[in-house]
Amino acid sequence: MSAVLQNLVNQPYKHGFVTEIESDVAPKGLSENTIRMISAKKNEPEWLLEFRLKAYQQWLTMEEPQWPNVKYPKIDFQAISYYSAPKPRKKLGSMDEVDPELLRTFEKLGVPMHERAALAGVAVDVIFDSVSVATTYKQKLAEVGIIFGSISEAVHTHPDLVKQYLGTVVPVGDNFYATLNSAVFTDGSFCFIPKGVKCPMDLSTYFRINTEASGQFERTLIIAEEGASVSYLEGCTAPRFDTNQLHAAVVELVALDNADIKYSTVQNWYAGDENGVGGIFNFVTKRGLAKGVNSRISWTQVETGSAITWKYPSCVLQGDNSVGEFYSVAVTNHHQQADTGTKMIHIGKNTRSTIVSKGISAGHSNNSYRGLVRIAPTAAGARNYSQCDSMLVGDQCSASTFPYIQVRNNSAIVEHEASTSKIGEDQLFYFAQRGIGGEEAVSMIINGFCKDVFQQLPMEFAVEATKLLGLKLEGSVG
Amino acid sequence: MIYPDSKSLLEVRGLRATVNGIEILKGIDLTVRSGEVHAIMGTNGSGKSTFAKVLAGHTAYEVTGGTVLFEGKNLFELAPEERARAGVFLAFQYPIEIPGVANNQFLRLTYNTVQTQRGKDELDPLEFDDFVREKMKMLEMSPDFLDRSVNAGFSGGEKKRNEILQMALLEPRLAILDETDSGLDIDALRIVANGVNQLATRDNATILVTHYQRLLNYIVPDYVHVMESGRIIKTGGKQLALELESHGYDWVSSEQRAAAGA
Ligand SMILES: Nc1ncnc2c1ncn2[C@@H]1O[C@H](COP(=O)(O)OP(=O)(O)OP(=O)(O)O)[C@@H](O)[C@H]1O
Ligand SMILES: [Mg+2]
Numbered sequence: 001m002s003a004v005l006q007n008l009v010n011q012p013y014k015h016g017f018v019t020e021i022e023s024d025v026a027p028k029g030l031s032e033n034t035i036r037m038i039s040a041k042k043n044e045p046e047w048l049l050e051f052r053l054k055a056y057q058q059w060l061t062m063e064e065p066q067w068p069n070v071k072y073p074k075i076d077f078q079a080i081s082y083y084s085a086p087k088p089r090k091k092l093g094s095m096d097e098v099d100p101e102l103l104r105t106f107e108k109l110g111v112p113m114h115e116r117a118a119l120a121g122v123a124v125d126v127i128f129d130s131v132s133v134a135t136t137y138k139q140k141l142a143e144v145g146i147i148f149g150s151i152s153e154a155v156h157t158h159p160d161l162v163k164q165y166l167g168t169v170v171p172v173g174d175n176f177y178a179t180l181n182s183a184v185f186t187d188g189s190f191c192f193i194p195k196g197v198k199c200p201m202d203l204s205t206y207f208r209i210n211t212e213a214s215g216q217f218e219r220t221l222i223i224a225e226e227g228a229s230v231s232y233l234e235g236c237t238a239p240r241f242d243t244n245q246l247h248a249a250v251v252e253l254v255a256l257d258n259a260d261i262k263y264s265t266v267q268n269w270y271a272g273d274e275n276g277v278g279g280i281f282n283f284v285t286k287r288g289l290a291k292g293v294n295s296r297i298s299w300t301q302v303e304t305g306s307a308i309t310w311k312y313p314s315c316v317l318q319g320d321n322s323v324g325e326f327y328s329v330a331v332t333n334h335h336q337q338a339d340t341g342t343k344m345i346h347i348g349k350n351t352r353s354t355i356v357s358k359g360i361s362a363g364h365s366n367n368s369y370r371g372l373v374r375i376a377p378t379a380a381g382a383r384n385y386s387q388c389d390s391m392l393v394g395d396q397c398s399a400s401t402f403p404y405i406q407v408r409n410n411s412a413i414v415e416h417e418a419s420t421s422k423i424g425e426d427q428l429f430y431f432a433q434r435g436i437g438g439e440e441a442v443s444m445i446i447n448g449f450c451k452d453v454f455q456q457l458p459m460e461f462a463v464e465a466t467k468l469l470g471l472k473l474e475g476s477v478g
Numbered sequence: 479m480i481y482p483d484s485k486s487l488l489e490v491r492g493l494r495a496t497v498n499g500i501e502i503l504k505g506i507d508l509t510v511r512s513g514e515v516h517a518i519m520g521t522n523g524s525g526k527s528t529f530a531k532v533l534a535g536h537t538a539y540e541v542t543g544g545t546v547l548f549e550g551k552n553l554f555e556l557a558p559e560e561r562a563r564a565g566v567f568l569a570f571q572y573p574i575e576i577p578g579v580a581n582n583q584f585l586r587l588t589y590n591t592v593q594t595q596r597g598k599d600e601l602d603p604l605e606f607d608d609f610v611r612e613k614m615k616m617l618e619m620s621p622d623f624l625d626r627s628v629n630a631g632f633s634g635g636e637k638k639r640n641e642i643l644q645m646a647l648l649e650p651r652l653a654i655l656d657e658t659d660s661g662l663d664i665d666a667l668r669i670v671a672n673g674v675n676q677l678a679t680r681d682n683a684t685i686l687v688t689h690y691q692r693l694l695n696y697i698v699p700d701y702v703h704v705m706e707s708g709r710i711i712k713t714g715g716k717q718l719a720l721e722l723e724s725h726g727y728d729w730v731s732s733e734q735r736a737a738a739g740a
Contacts, residue, residue, distance in 0.1 A: 427574055429558065430570070433562050434648070435563045435588055435595070440587075445578065448576075449577075
């Protein structure tokens, strides 16, 4: 993993500050004109404008889903600004402009003072220079034929590829939020690994919402051609605002014959405060199409942020012998709500899927696993193994599991295991009696609980995830 | 062993404690000096484990009266983990299972925490591995237990041995062994008792909670206390345990009643 990325994933938790930066922010509201404006600003070809408008027309006829196990006030889609782009940045003037909460966070992480002073500058750079991070890689990657950069750019440089794949995994009218995204998406990553190429380094994108009342609608498209493979990392943070912000992303993955895509996320959007005020509404559609024979799509996610998470990274296992994997840790604290899981759709013969989900609830939070395993009549010899474990920290939180299993082929084998455990007073007392304090005890128990998922993460990400969890649950034992 | 000039390690005076508002400990007095071995016996439910947990600082129990000095300092001013680091060790009657946490990691963390407290160097994983294997040999424990989760799926006797292993690692000033002998087979009892005896020095002390005279053949107590309804109602030498075995607890209680009536 590159040094840049290492710095990036080693950033401390909660970048709750707003960056003083001049932005080009569109007026609030959504109409056909808004979409034409976005498209024009990006100087898009006609076919993409049509794609957007078609989505918008469809979206107008759709209803927000009510089935997730989450509660939130009705979103006013006219109160959101759908376009916000930073103008060239200014440096933070002094340390005093940095949120004291953020400074305290650094202290907890043991980041030395001088590094901390540097970090306020670096963090801003990292966040707003995501494009330049991509550019650094670009030349090197281009030598082996890999295209990696922003999707807005790819629309111009590789229009045929974008046109060929965009919306093929998550169709325009797929669901309420995905359709909204198709109408208004502003940017995101595009990544194309040509036939036979094993991507020589992990690719990454780091997302950040900075402007209050703006929505974030990014769109990511990753294509691995025959025999290609790639490991992709996604990280995200947002400043703390008292209002909720909407994040409705779409990620599409396509794996052709013998291709392999591994997609890892550490999601750390602002979660709202202890009382549940503010935070990101994270309504995301992620889906991978294992299109070719022997292809493999693997999702690993560590979800620690957001006021509400509604997210089901899924695999459509179309190619014979294709493999789908989903490894997830979802942590909720305070008043956070998470309804997350996966869908494994088995279509090809001898397709295999593995689901390992670890939900941790603390405070007053609510954490639900929702997963669908569907074995189509064509999926002879398909196999699925699911394991869903929940852990409760304290008495005020809750956890639920909603497994949906639909088997339409007799030769399929589907296994499901679930457990619920609790970090109890007696366990913590046992640690204390051996000299180990509450916070350290919880982090040890949680890391043990999440081991199966963490070992799927690239190393630096795993370190980051472990740290994050410790901070996240700090103060939740009492 | 009783040494004439040894220092007082633990001084309990009029200790009272409740759980969920129910008073369990009703005025306990006990003095333990360094070098000594004390046995506490008594009927089921008389409050022996509660006493042990209150000394260790279990949060479910509320201390409602009395004082406890540990090495001359107020024990109740220390958080449970601080008591442990100061050298109070409790081998649990029912050691809890901690699935997912590897025993070797747990043992190393607790060992290093206490070492740091004592101003000594921590051991890295490799050094610790050698060190812990040595201790396990003494207790005739298989090294396989290192790779398993803490106590998870251990048999009753294996859990007890794992407790004594921790005691051997931490070398406490005051070890409270709550029915460590229950559930041990005869060989294990001998091995564990040997371990405890080897760890005993002039500077530390042991409190054994037990129902059986048998253990006291291996670990010879300097004092035997009888507990009933949250109080120590009789204290004697090691022969008291033998008398209890032949006469039963009723004998002590009626003796007490007679004394009270007189
Ligand atoms: N959490 C609790 N709620 C209610 N009662 C409790 C609680 N914990 C302990 N007790 C009661 O306190 C009394 C003393 O219990 P304790 O475990 O200390 O007894 P013990 O002397 O160790 O008994 P044994 O020899 O069976 O181990 C018992 O009557 C028990 O039921
Ligand atoms: Mg007991």
